[in-house]
Amino acid sequence: MSLLVNGVSKRFYDKARGEFYGCREISFEVKPGEVYGLLGPNGAGKTTTLRVVSTIYSPTAGGASINGVDIVRDPQTARKMLGFLSSTSGLYERLTAREILTYFGRLCDMPQDVLNKRIESLIDALEFRSYADTRVAKLSQGTRQKVSIARSIIHDPLLMILDEPSTGLDVLAAYAMHEFVRQERADGKCILLSTHTMSEAEKLCDRLGIISEGRLLASGTIEELKELTGKSNLEEVFVHLVRNAAQAAAL
Amino acid sequence: MSGNPILSQILLVTGKELMDMLRDYKALVPGVLLGLLLGPLLTCFAPQMVVGQVQKAAQENLHVALVGDGGQLYKMLRSSPGLKIVPLSFEAAGSSGAINDYSEEQLLKELEQEKVQVIVQAPTGFSASIDGFAAGVPGPAVKPELKILYTGRNPESSYAGIRMLSVLNSSKEKFMDARIKVAGIKVEEAPVLDMKVVSPPTDGLFASPFLARVLSSILVFVAFIGAIYPAIDLLTGERERGTLEPLVITPVSRRCLFAGKLISVTCISYMFVIANLIGFYVSQFFQPPLLDILPFPLAAKLPLLCAVWAALLMLPLCLSLAVSMLALAGMARTVQQAQGYFTSLMFVAMLPMGLGLSGDVHLNLPLSLVPFLGSLVTINDILEARYNPALMALSVVVSLLFTVLLVLVAAPTMEREDLMFGVEEAPARRYEAGKFGRELFLLCSAVFLLMFYLSQSLVVMHHIWGLLLTQILVVFAPAFMLVYFWLKLPVRTVFGLEKPSGGVVSCLGAALTAPLTFVAALAIAHLQSQFLPSSKALEKMMEQILGLGHEPLWLLLLIVALSPGICEELLFRGLIFSLLRKRLRQGQLILAVGALFGLFHMSVMRFLPTAILGMLLTFIRLRSRSIYPCMCLHAAHNGMAVLLASYVKSDLPAHYLVIAGLTGLCGLSLFLWSTRKT
Numbered sequence: 001m002s003l004l005v006n007g008v009s010k011r012f013y014d015k016a017r018g019e020f021y022g023c024r025e026i027s028f029e030v031k032p033g034e035v036y037g038l039l040g041p042n043g044a045g046k047t048t049t050l051r052v053v054s055t056i057y058s059p060t061a062g063g064a065s066i067n068g069v070d071i072v073r074d075p076q077t078a079r080k081m082l083g084f085l086s087s088t089s090g091l092y093e094r095l096t097a098r099e100i101l102t103y104f105g106r107l108c109d110m111p112q113d114v115l116n117k118r119i120e121s122l123i124d125a126l127e128f129r130s131y132a133d134t135r136v137a138k139l140s141q142g143t144r145q146k147v148s149i150a151r152s153i154i155h156d157p158l159l160m161i162l163d164e165p166s167t168g169l170d171v172l173a174a175y176a177m178h179e180f181v182r183q184e185r186a187d188g189k190c191i192l193l194s195t196h197t198m199s200e201a202e203k204l205c206d207r208l209g210i211i212s213e214g215r216l217l218a219s220g221t222i223e224e225l226k227e228l229t230g231k232s233n234l235e236e237v238f239v240h241l242v243r244n245a246a247q248a249a250a251l
Numbered sequence: 252m253s254g255n256p257i258l259s260q261i262l263l264v265t266g267k268e269l270m271d272m273l274r275d276y277k278a279l280v281p282g283v284l285l286g287l288l289l290g291p292l293l294t295c296f297a298p299q300m301v302v303g304q305v306q307k308a309a310q311e312n313l314h315v316a317l318v319g320d321g322g323q324l325y326k327m328l329r330s331s332p333g334l335k336i337v338p339l340s341f342e343a344a345g346s347s348g349a350i351n352d353y354s355e356e357q358l359l360k361e362l363e364q365e366k367v368q369v370i371v372q373a374p375t376g377f378s379a380s381i382d383g384f385a386a387g388v389p390g391p392a393v394k395p396e397l398k399i400l401y402t403g404r405n406p407e408s409s410y411a412g413i414r415m416l417s418v419l420n421s422s423k424e425k426f427m428d429a430r431i432k433v434a435g436i437k438v439e440e441a442p443v444l445d446m447k448v449v450s451p452p453t454d455g456l457f458a459s460p461f462l463a464r465v466l467s468s469i470l471v472f473v474a475f476i477g478a479i480y481p482a483i484d485l486l487t488g489e490r491e492r493g494t495l496e497p498l499v500i501t502p503v504s505r506r507c508l509f510a511g512k513l514i515s516v517t518c519i520s521y522m523f524v525i526a527n528l529i530g531f532y533v534s535q536f537f538q539p540p541l542l543d544i545l546p547f548p549l550a551a552k553l554p555l556l557c558a559v560w561a562a563l564l565m566l567p568l569c570l571s572l573a574v575s576m577l578a579l580a581g582m583a584r585t586v587q588q589a590q591g592y593f594t595s596l597m598f599v600a601m602l603p604m605g606l607g608l609s610g611d612v613h614l615n616l617p618l619s620l621v622p623f624l625g626s627l628v629t630i631n632d633i634l635e636a637r638y639n640p641a642l643m644a645l646s647v648v649v650s651l652l653f654t655v656l657l658v659l660v661a662a663p664t665m666e667r668e669d670l671m672f673g674v675e676e677a678p679a680r681r682y683e684a685g686k687f688g689r690e691l692f693l694l695c696s697a698v699f700l701l702m703f704y705l706s707q708s709l710v711v712m713h714h715i716w717g718l719l720l721t722q723i724l725v726v727f728a729p730a731f732m733l734v735y736f737w738l739k740l741p742v743r744t745v746f747g748l749e750k751p752s753g754g755v756v757s758c759l760g761a762a763l764t765a766p767l768t769f770v771a772a773l774a775i776a777h778l779q780s781q782f783l784p785s786s787k788a789l790e791k792m793m794e795q796i797l798g799l800g801h802e803p804l805w806l807l808l809l810i811v812a813l814s815p816g817i818c819e820e821l822l823f824r825g826l827i828f829s830l831l832r833k834r835l836r837q838g839q840l841i842l843a844v845g846a847l848f849g850l851f852h853m854s855v856m857r858f859l860p861t862a863i864l865g866m867l868l869t870f871i872r873l874r875s876r877s878i879y880p881c882m883c884l885h886a887a888h889n890g891m892a893v894l895l896a897s898y899v900k901s902d903l904p905a906h907y908l909v910i911a912g913l914t915g916l917c918g919l920s921l922f923l924w925s926t927r928k929t
Contacts, residue, residue, distance in 0.1 A: 019680075051496075055500055079501060090494045
């Protein structure tokens with residue numbers, strides 16, 4: 001199981017800016033049991049890339065495959081293998097956590113008995129049993145985050161796509177999120193996440209792609225990136241790459 | 252999931268959406284309550300209030316003041332039961348009967364202040380005249396004209412006015428009897444009139460006139476209200492809450508998701524309708540008994556079969572409304588924006604009210620071909636026990652076909668990144684890919700609405716110049732503004748302002764085709780007149796409004812022939828053609844542009860001739876790759892109509908038609924030859 005992203009581009013247009021690319025010719029690979037992080041400033045194109053890979057947007061050019069399944073030609077099959085979680089993802093306020101999990105499980109075509117067992121195990125693993133039958137509107141932010149995580153992995157996807165997963169979370173909730181990522185990696189899942197914080201990237205990611213202005217500037221392990229740029233820490237590596245790219249673009 | 256997987260997925264989405272919506276008590280309860288209570292409110296409580304006030308007024312003594320030369324009047328009325336003669340506030344008690352005179356203003360003020368319910372004013376010399384009449388003195392000196400003053404603003408006063416009239420009439424009769432007795436005239440008793448009310452048999456399927464007029468409009472209104480909120484919540488709301496992304500990356504296709512949402516919105520809308528029908532049906536058993544005595548048709552009678560028919564006919568309407576609302580909700584970026592759209596649409600939903608209240612619109616062939624309105628009129632007719640099974644079946648079929656068409660058009664809503672996630676492409680790229688569905692929809696809506704509202708006003712106000720203004724403001728301006736200012740597309744390419752492939756000869760050939768199109772239009776109109784009611788009266792009325800008979804020929808040719816030849820061609824064979832070109836195959840394109848051109852003329856009688864002309868013009872545009880031959884044919888076609896109307900007052904002889912047809916065929920051949928592939 002692996003994710004192969006090959007030259008993905010996504011073009012946008014708005015009246016003020018005209019035509020522009022959210023991401024341009026992005027290519028990378030995520031192997032099983034690996035956490036690959038897209039690190040970039042706000043507006044760099046991280047979310048656009050993740051949205052294309054998760055089949056929310058169709059790519060303007062390029063494509064990606066999950067375990068050999070082309071996301072453009074066969075998005076329905078690809079969707080069975082991926083889970084997507086974003087800091088902006090919402091939940092149905094008038095439904096209970098259990099109802100949401102049941103709904104999404106059934107949308108993923110899970111048999112009822114398997115689904116019931118999966119829901120129980122997720123409720124225990126993420127520790128929200130006492131709130132499982134409470135409507136989401138009455139849940140705290142932390143519990144909502146847990147329900148969101150459970151929702152995104154209800155069908156036990158092989159690829160997890162996390163868009164700035166710890167944004168807006170308090171220390172404990174962010175810690176729980178990191179624990180969840182580590183656990184998924186330990187289970188042999190592919191994990192693709194985006195972040196703009198160096199510490200999170202250093203803590204979680206096995207390999208990193210530095211992204212700015214929609215382009216992937218460099219990709220590799222942190223050590224490889226340090227070697228490539230001659231810098232001693234990730235922050236310097238990042239600033240060096242982004243500034244160089246900006247200067248090159250200005251020229 | 253067992254059985255049909257797609258159906259199971261749709262039902263799964265429907266189930267969840269319904270559960271979600273039904274838990275939104277704040278939005279749902281007022282709607283359902285409104286539906287349930289509207290019937291009782293309109294059929295029981297409103298009449299009950301009127302009846303109650305009348306009953307109260309009937310039980311109480313009528314407070315009447317007598318002014319003017321009211322001495323004789325006082326004698327006549329003092330013994331009448333239920334009357335209490337009172338002085339005005341500025342009079343001394345017991346002064347009634349004295350001769351006094353007050354201004355009408357003073358008296359009305361008294362009524363406004365509710366100090367007295369009714370005032371009877373007798374003219375000067377009234378008492379003497381009545382005395383003389385009673386004594387048998389012929390010819391009264393003063394015509395005994397009494398004035399009854401009451402205020403219509405106060406129901407009690409209104410009722411008192413009516414009652415006073417009845418009391419005075421009865422006094423007059425008594426007075427006449429006495430006079431006849433004094434004169435010793437013997438009058439034979441009038442024969443007793445035998446009256447029998449004959450009403451056609453209705454098999455118990457006749458709702459009261461009150462319900463027949465208001466029910467269908469109310470049903471459409473509540474169906475509309477019932478569809479708006481769920482549509483916004485399930486589409487715009489889903490996007491705003493951030494639940495759309497997780498939903499669209501599930502393995503369920505976006506069309507299935509849309510179908511599930513559509514069924515849910517339809518169910519909620521239909522639930523409102525059913526609640527409303529139940530309200531009306533039940534309330535008829537609790538109506539106040541005194542309703543029968545009221546002079547207006549307030550009694551509500553809704554036979555069960557009528558209610559069932561209305562419920563069945565409302566189902567496709569609810570589905571049409573639901574799919575339209577979902578498609579519109581898809582166009583709004585935020586819930587607030589969607590609410591803005593729908594508030595203005597509420598007024599559109601109120602339009603059928605006028606149709607229902609007018610009461611004299613019944614199902615006919617043209618109406619049964621109009622979706623939505625046809626169904627409304629069908630419901631009205633069923634409530635009035637007017638059955639025309641063939642037309643009703645046609646109306647239902649048209650309504651169902653229209654619903655299917657709407658569903659097919661709206662089905663890809665959730666697949667569209669521009670609508671769901673605001674991902675736009677540059678207009679030039681969209682033009683290349685033919686992705687202009689939204690703009691086309693807005694353009695057509697704007698043009699059709701402007702035609703309906705603005706054009707009619709312009710024609711009524713400015714007569715023939717109104718036609719020119721219509722061409723410029725309604726037809727040309729929206730098209731030009733969309734291309735030049737909004738989409739910033741190349742005007743020349745979009746409007747097809749290119750050299751035609753057959754050069755000037757193709758323009759000449761197209762223009763010479765006009766006699767053929769004109770004869771064809773006459774033939775179609777003649778054939779139609781065998782099946783559809785004639786619209787000659789309407790044509791005559793339009794001619795009178797426009798004053799066409801009095802205008803010089805050059806002006807008629809300029810306004811009726813040349814300006815539509817340019818403006819309508821720029822819109823239909825220019826912009827609409829270009830926006831649809833990449834999306835449709837040639838045959839489909841010819842049919843679609845022709846049909847839109849037919850619809851644009853907003854007349855059932857004119858639809859077929861204009862649609863067929865539109866199809867030919869689209870073919871010409873395709874073949875010549877230019878709009879100029881289309882303009883030539885359109886202007887020549889209209890020009891022929893103007894010339895014939897000006898010079899030929901009777902029907903054309905058959906051989907003229909044959910010659911015209913042959914000339915047109917030559918013209919068409921010339922066009923085809925000039926545009927042949929070399």
